[in-house]
Amino acid sequence: MGGTGRSTPPRLPPRWFIRMFWAGHRAVFRGTGGRLGLARPKPGKAGLMRLRTVGRRSGDPHAVMLAYIEDGPNLVTLAMNGWGDPPPAWWLNLQAGPQTTVDLPGEERAVRGRVAQGDERERLWARYAELFEGDLDEYAAMRSRETPVVVLEPAASDPS
Structure with missing residues (x-):
């Protein structure tokens, strides 16, 4: 996985800007x-979905807008928190309750989340x-932990 050979790490917008962007995206969706x-x-561009989770501590419903790619019937995203170091809350919630739903253009889909491993x-x-034109490893190196690759597999709507 090559990079651009930069001597300096990639630059990110300030954290407040990233948070405002995603809040604005959610507001457009709701509005x-x-x-x-x-x-x-x-081709060459990720999709955008809305992932719904349940708070692992609060039990309250949460929704987050995420980029994704398709891998057969699976949806794949990265648990990266805007490249910030702590894991995103949605990923912690999904680990605690992997059975959930996503909103895609024209459909709601029941999924089960898991982390991809190995090959x-x-x-x-x-x-x-x-999609990152080879710079993904450089962005990931800004974090102290490995960025989870999250697979959302189709799941039965009724887990019983």
Whole structure:
């Protein structure tokens, strides 16, 4: 997985800007009744979905907008928290309750989340690296921990 050979790490916008961007994205989604804000992946471009989780401590419902790629019937995203070091709350919630739903353009899908490991992780990481034009490893190096590759597999709507 090559990079650009930069001598300095990639630059990120300030944390407040990243948080405002995602809050604005959620507001557009809500304000348009879900008509705007979601997208299917296209060649060379990730899609956008809304992942719903339940707070691991509060039990309250939460929703977050995430980029994703498709891998057969699975949806794949990165648990990166805007490249900040701590794991994103949605990932901690998903680990505590992996059975959940995602909103995609024109559909709601029941999924079960898990972390990709081994060869699967390497393959999916390489697919994401293509979207970052080889800089994904440089961004990931800004974190003190490995960035989880999260696979959302189709799940039965009724877990019983």
